[in-house]
Amino acid sequence: MKELAVRVGGQAGDGIASIGESIARSFSRMGLHVFGLNAYQSVIRGGHVWYHARASEGKVHCQGDTADILYALDRQTVDVHASILRPGGTVIFDPEKFPLAPTDVSSELHLLPVPTLEIARKYTSQSILQNAAGIGATAFLAGIPLDVIHQVLTDSFGRKAGDVVTWNIGASADGYRFAETKGPIHPKAIAKKGPPKLLMTGNQAIALGAAAAGCKFLVQYPMTPATSIMHWLAAHSRALGIVVKQSEDELASINMAIGASFAGVRTMTASSGGGFALMTEGLGMAGMAEVPVVVVDAARAGPSTGLPTKTEQGDLNLLLGAGQGEWPRAVLAPSDPVEAYRLTAVAFDLAERFQTPVLVLTDFHLAEAMEGVDREEIDLNIPIPSLFTVAPDSHRYRRYLDTESGVSPRAFPGQPGLNHIALSDEHDEYGGDVSDIRAGIPAAIAVRKKMMEKRMRKLKGLAKEAPPPVLEGPADAPLTFVAWGSPVGAVRDAMTILHEKGKATNLLRFPTLYPLDPDVVRSMFARTRKTLLIEGNFSGQFAHLLRAETGIELPQKFLKYDGEPFYPHQIVARAQEVL
Amino acid sequence: MAESVAAPIVSQSATQLPIVGKSEVRPTWCPGCGDYSVVASIEMALKRLKIPSKDVVIVSGIGCSSNLPHFLSSYGFHGLHGRTIPVAEGVRWGNHGLTVIGTGGDGDGFGIGVGHLIHAMRRNVKLTYVTMDNQVYGLTTGQASPTSRMGQKTKSTPTGVIENPLDPVSLALASGATYVARGFSGDVKHLTDLVANGIAHKGFAFVDVFSPCVTYNKVNTFDFFRQRVYKLESAGHDPSDLGAAFQRSLEWGDKIPIGLFYSVEKPTYEDLEEVLAAGPLAYQPSGLKGREKLLDEFV
Numbered sequence: 055m056k057e058l059a060v061r062v063g064g065q066a067g068d069g070i071a072s073i074g075e076s077i078a079r080s081f082s083r084m085g086l087h088v089f090g091l092n093a094y095q096s097v098i099r100g101g102h103v104w105y106h107a108r109a110s111e112g113k114v115h116c117q118g119d120t121a122d123i124l125y126a127l128d129r130q131t132v133d134v135h136a137s138i139l140r141p142g143g144t145v146i147f148d149p150e151k152f153p154l155a156p157t158d159v160s161s162e163l164h165l166l167p168v169p170t171l172e173i174a175r176k177y178t179s180q181s182i183l184q185n186a187a188g189i190g191a192t193a194f195l196a197g198i199p200l201d202v203i204h205q206v207l208t209d210s211f212g213r214k215a216g217d218v219v220t221w222n223i224g225a226s227a228d229g230y231r232f233a234e235t236k237g238p239i240h241p242k243a244i245a246k247k248g249p250p251k252l253l254m255t256g257n258q259a260i261a262l263g264a265a266a267a268g269c270k271f272l273v274q275y276p277m278t279p280a281t282s283i284m285h286w287l288a289a290h291s292r293a294l295g296i297v298v299k300q301s302e303d304e305l306a307s308i309n310m311a312i313g314a315s316f317a318g319v320r321t322m323t324a325s326s327g328g329g330f331a332l333m334t335e336g337l338g339m340a341g342m343a344e345v346p347v348v349v350v351d352a353a354r355a356g357p358s359t360g361l362p363t364k365t366e367q368g369d370l371n372l373l374l375g376a377g378q379g380e381w382p383r384a385v386l387a388p389s390d391p392v393e394a395y396r397l398t399a400v401a402f403d404l405a406e407r408f409q410t411p412v413l414v415l416t417d418f419h420l421a422e423a424m425e426g427v428d429r430e431e432i433d434l435n436i437p438i439p440s441l442f443t444v445a446p447d448s449h450r451y452r453r454y455l456d457t458e459s460g461v462s463p464r465a466f467p468g469q470p471g472l473n474h475i476a477l478s479d480e481h482d483e484y485g486g487d488v489s490d491i492r493a494g495i496p497a498a499i500a501v502r503k504k505m506m507e508k509r510m511r512k513l514k515g516l517a518k519e520a521p522p523p524v525l526e527g528p529a530d531a532p533l534t535f536v537a538w539g540s541p542v543g544a545v546r547d548a549m550t551i552l553h554e555k556g557k558a559t560n561l562l563r564f565p566t567l568y569p570l571d572p573d574v575v576r577s578m579f580a581r582t583r584k585t586l587l588i589e590g591n592f593s594g595q596f597a598h599l600l601r602a603e604t605g606i607e608l609p610q611k612f613l614k615y616d617g618e619p620f621y622p623h624q625i626v627a628r629a630q631e632v633l
Numbered sequence: 634m635a636e637s638v639a640a641p642i643v644s645q646s647a648t649q650l651p652i653v654g655k656s657e658v659r660p661t662w663c664p665g666c667g668d669y670s671v672v673a674s675i676e677m678a679l680k681r682l683k684i685p686s687k688d689v690v691i692v693s694g695i696g697c698s699s700n701l702p703h704f705l706s707s708y709g710f711h712g713l714h715g716r717t718i719p720v721a722e723g724v725r726w727g728n729h730g731l732t733v734i735g736t737g738g739d740g741d742g743f744g745i746g747v748g749h750l751i752h753a754m755r756r757n758v759k760l761t762y763v764t765m766d767n768q769v770y771g772l773t774t775g776q777a778s779p780t781s782r783m784g785q786k787t788k789s790t791p792t793g794v795i796e797n798p799l800d801p802v803s804l805a806l807a808s809g810a811t812y813v814a815r816g817f818s819g820d821v822k823h824l825t826d827l828v829a830n831g832i833a834h835k836g837f838a839f840v841d842v843f844s845p846c847v848t849y850n851k852v853n854t855f856d857f858f859r860q861r862v863y864k865l866e867s868a869g870h871d872p873s874d875l876g877a878a879f880q881r882s883l884e885w886g887d888k889i890p891i892g893l894f895y896s897v898e899k900p901t902y903e904d905l906e907e908v909l910a911a912g913p914l915a916y917q918p919s920g921l922k923g924r925e926k927l928l929d930e931f932v
Contacts, residue, residue, distance in 0.1 A: 269919070
């Protein structure tokens with residue numbers, strides 16, 4: 055399977071992400087599978103940033119371990135990244151920006167000096183245009199046809215005024231032709247393969263999934279890496295008829311979401327761990343008042359402010375334990391954009407059907423990395439049953455009617471004859487408050503017990519209805535990887551590498567983290583031999599959860615808490631130790 | 634001027650629908666509590682405006698006064714301490730055909746929840762927010778509140794409060810509320826006018842009510858206020874004059890003004906949120922069926 059990867063690096067503010075995305079999008083339009091990773095820091099200017107665009111004939115699931123072309127906008131990029139270039143790789147740089155001699159890099163690498171600044175000056179005094187020249191040279195080397203890169207640049211700069219598009223087209227063509235005169239295209243370059251693919255981040259997939267699942271109200275306070283969910287929905291707010299509200303804080307976010315849901319609309323809020331922590335009291339109220347709400351936590355490396363632009367799976371315990379007391383919840387964890395799209399829709403469905411919060415846990419790596427998606431993988435036709443299912447009747451409406459499933463008929467303000475109070479206090483079936491003058495008297499004690507059992511009974515239904523664990527790969531492999539969320543991508547690629555080395559492995563992954571159906575989980579582990587947990591946190595939070603829920607131990611763990619995503623070679627190395 | 638609601642299940646004309654009255658739940662407040670007058674004024678205001686009970690949502694937080702939604706026959710949401718306002722905003726945006734009234738105390742609104750209040754006022758969300766301001770935390774048995782006066786002795790301030798009190802009326806004026814009033818539980822008729830006009834007001838209506846706690850505040854009593862309050866309506870105050878409203882809001886001492894400080898008509902948040910022009914969100918179509926062109930942007 056032919057593949058090629060391009061890495062671009064420089065200083066924040068240099069336009070690195072824009073260069074990288076142009077390359078990634080061009081590959082995707084050529085019908086190649088792409089994984090695009092934007093690595094940056096929590097500053098707007100300064101600091102080392104880089105973008106990695108990996109393209110392949112077949113499906114790739116993560117950023118991979120290597121690169122073939124390095125476009126370095128500064129010397130630091132060469133120092134930091136030249137070591138990941140495969141033999142035969144090329145460093146593109148502008149000698150006017152910094153000198154680079156063949157002896158500065160491995161003898162197996164080529165240098166391609168491109169006069170990007172000189173090209174830019176032909177058009178404008180704005181030095182940012184050097185990037186277009188660099189993109190052109192990179193595109194030639196990477197086998198991207200000039201017309202593809204020109205269309206991508208036109209689409210990205212089309213909104214800008216004046217000569218910007220013309221300059222970018224001109225400078226990129228100059229860079230392309232300059233590279234053409236200096237040598238052949240990279241031997242690993244891949245030709246156009248098929249119809250264009252979609253390229254989306256996990257956050258975009260979640261935003262799209264929410265819209266498709268009938269979300270009408272998104273309320274959010276900006277926090278990396280969740281913010282782009284709000285950006286996508288805000289950009290489409292009018293066209294899709296979705297109210298997007300930037301709140302004053304996450305306390306407001308969750309309470310506004312609950313208010314709107316109570317009024318009869320499907321609602322979502324999203325944040326990272328810090329904002330999610332502020333929502334926990336509100337979440338408990340949604341559990342108590344039985345108001346559906348979908349909450350996304352795009353985790354970053356904690357604790358506290360932590361590493362805002364780096365990845366981690368450290369928030370699982372936070373989500374499992376969010377809120378005082380006990381209330382039913384589901385925690386879903388997509389592992390790639392397609393699953394993020396689908397599980398977001400599942401989250402809305404479960405939240406509505408069980409009238410309780412459903413939490414979607416992602417991380418920086420899934421939220422912001424871009425991955426190629428086939429159009430057919432995104433089905434926009436998601437059934438959205440009407441929320442208005444209770445007819446007014448002559449009997450006094452019981453909002454919290456005790457039922458076998460724990461789910462009660464739900465009515466909304468505006469419906470006659472169904473007036474009721476939803477409340478955070480313990481209450482009877484009618485919504486009558488039992489926390490004050492009645493608490494502690496025998497009848498109220500019985501109500502309290504009954505209502506706790508009613509609410510918590512929803513967990514049984516959720517465990518049956520939430521997506522079960524998925525086994526990927528041969529059933530009888532000697533090693534089973536256990537993973538959830540974004541590390542699944544690197545595991546999949548590691549499995550391919552191990553397969554090529556003659557080592558069969560499989561993967562047991564958990565799109566639903568909670569509640570687990572212990573019987574189902576135990577039956578899936580019954581056939582595994584050795585296991586290796588791949589999890590992005592310090593303490594192996596999922597291993598604790600799995601043991602608590604099923605008694606199953608995962609003695610072998612590969613835990614990562616350095617802020618960086620898993621790389622396939624790291625997983626391969628650890629797997630070979632275990633095997 | 635209650636707004637009509639495009640509810641899907643309306644089988645009767647609005648005039649036949651029940652209006653808000655008392656619920657089956659009797660108030661649980663101490664005998665003599667100022668809050669009895671407030672619930673009565675809200676009930677009478679809604680009756681005067683003839684808003685069907687199905688279209689009214691009363692939202693509260695936590696505190697003695699926040700039990701109020703239980704005592705009326707409308708829809709209600711009895712939420713968390715300090716979060717009355719964001720829930721009320723969410724209800725309003727979820728279905729802006731509804732009449733949404735926030736109720737609660739000074740601790741709920743001006744202590745733990747003050748951040749939300751300021752933002753809701755600057756947004757000019759069409760809500761009515763009635764605070765039962767007794768200048769003390771009652772349900773937690775008598776601690777200082779943000780509106781307790783300097784020197785007041787409470788369980789948490791046994792030697793007297795050493796912080797300046799927050800003035801809710803000036804805060805509301807500075808934050809952009811478009812209807813700012815102050816009532817007194819000792820004058821239900823006047824209070825009912827203020828609440829009714831607030832509910833009818835197109836924008837954020839704030840009614841701070843001197844609603845004495847007979848158990849934990851022995852300073853700011855009914856008598857204290859009876860001796861001091863005067864009505865702005867009888868004092869030649871012009872409620873369209875923001876500067877004059879600020880001046881009046883600073884008065885505290887032998888004479889304390891009640892009544893309408895300020896009223897102005899401005900576009901509401903709901904007016905400016907274009908998505909809501911198509912009708913209440915709860916009744917708008919949803920989903921992306923047939924919108925495959927949307928995927929083109931990801932190419």
